[in-house]
Amino acid sequence: MAFKVLLVVGAVLVAGVAYMLSRPMNPAVSEPWKVRTVGSLYGITFLAGVLGEKLGLGTQMNITRYFFDRLLVFTSSTVDPQLVQREDTLFDSIAVRIYRPTKAKTSSPRAGMVFYHGGGWVLGSVASHDPVAAHFAVEANMVVVSVEYRMAPEFPYPVPLDDCVTATKYFIQHAAKFNVDPNRVAIGGDSAGGNLAAAVSLKLRDTGFRPMPKAQVLIYPVLQLLDFNTPSYFRAFKYQSDNSVMGMIVGYYLGAPKKHHASIANNLHISPELRKRYAPYLKTEVLPDGFVLPDYKPTDVNLQWDKTVPKDLGLTATDIYVSPLLADDLKNLPEAFVLTVGSDALRDEGVMFAYRLKEAGVKATWVDIPDTFHGCICATGGLLGTKSGRRANEAIVKLLKENV
Structure with a gap:
């Protein structure tokens, strides 16, 4: 051995x-x-x-x-343990870690945040993002709850989302127990966690839950599984050999057998009918100047799909709680803060989502950090800590302090 x-x-x-x-x-x-x-x-x-x-x-x-x-x-940067109190507990059987700042004690109810870690729905944990959650709690002076949602491939969609919804509802409903104002609770996450945050917002709205989260903080989020050939994907592929990792994690999240992962990676999991149905929601015209490279060619809506892939897979990939960008109705959602990064394949869908939210009458703030990378909020400490990662975290803390 x-x-x-x-x-x-x-x-x-x-x-x-x-x-x-x-x-x-x-x-x-x-x-x-x-x-x-x-x-x-x-x-x-x-x-x-x-x-x-x-x-x-x-x-x-x-x-x-x-x-x-x-x-x-x-x-990641470490947080002085004397500045934050951690507690591992369960919210309706869902494991969570609660972070309470200790440096600014107050008898008045604080703001709160429910955080969903990234990792493509298959990786990451409360432990992996412990420094990030602790940093938000201390610097924004708020109670942060990090959710240990179950992950694919053992637990594909909708289990991770259902866990996040359950934990979020519990925290808001029992906010007084944690000295938190239930009307000042944000939800957020990075990458797949950002996807879950946007989906939780939709799910809570659609089920009539009250009070709704005050804000959704989407950190380089995954917002659609329809098309892996947006201009930012195209740009990213110039610096990586293929999209096999995306095919794998999306396949696992959707519950697809491994034999279909390559088709997902190559954009062959969606029928022409579905492409035509949702193409208007992926408008490249809303992207800023310079985002679309001169040699970019959009996906042909008539592209034939791999017919060995079950049609249900495409339907799940375009479900609004899997791909929030594809929701027909984005009205009455929490105020959104969308952070994108320049070298990220997911950048464009973040821009498109902020644009569509504004069209729907939802206040949305888009912040782009052009010189950093996907995963930057976890690259802030030690020899490999980046200044751009620290700037991203500072931008998030500023948004939380000023708007929640």
Whole structure:
């Protein structure tokens, strides 16, 4: 067993160094060597999972999760434990961690936030995002609840969303117990967590829940699984070889067998009928100047799909609680703060969502940090901490302090 472990570690290190040195980098990114290193380490966690499973050390996903969680904690800024009180508990059987700031005690009810971690619905945890949640609690002087929602592939959609809805409703309904004003509760998350936050907003509105969250904070969110060829995806593919990771995590979230993951990655999971139905919601005309490269070609709405993929998969991918950008009705939703980053494949759908919210009469603020990368809020500490990641966190804290 020890030899197998050493073999995995050695192979991963060699492959990781080779990948890091050969990986192309978006020239707009500041501190490129730090970003290159962090990005390569993310890739190595997936490689470790593949190799570990082949050597019988566990499942690919569990091994990847082990390294992924520790990587995020390693690259995040730490918060003085004397400044925040942590409590692990259950909200209607859903595991959560509560963060209460200690430096500014008050008898008046505070603002609150329910946070959903990122990781593509398959990775991440309360532990991986512990420094981020603690930072928001301390710097914004609010009670933060981080949700340990169940993840795919063990628990595909709608389980992760249902867990987030349950925990959110519990916190708002019992806000007084935590000295929180139920009318001043934000919800938010990064990446897949941003997707869950937007979906929770829709679900609470559609079920008539009150009081609604005061704000939704969407940090480089996934907002649609219809088209993986928006201009920002196209730009991102110039600096990565393929979309296989997206195909895998989306496939797992949608409950699709592995044999269909490649079709998802190659944009072949959606029928022409569905593409035509939702194409008006992916308008590139709303993107700022310079966002669409001259050689970009949009997806042909008549593109034939892989007919071995069940049609139900496309229907799930375009469900409004999976792809909030595709909702016909975006009225009466909480005020939105959408943060995008320049080198991110998801950037354009964030812009489009903010635009559609405004069209629907919802107040929406879009903030773009052009020189940073997807995952930046977890790259703020130690040798690999980035200035752009710290700026992203500062922007989020400012929004929370001023608007919640």
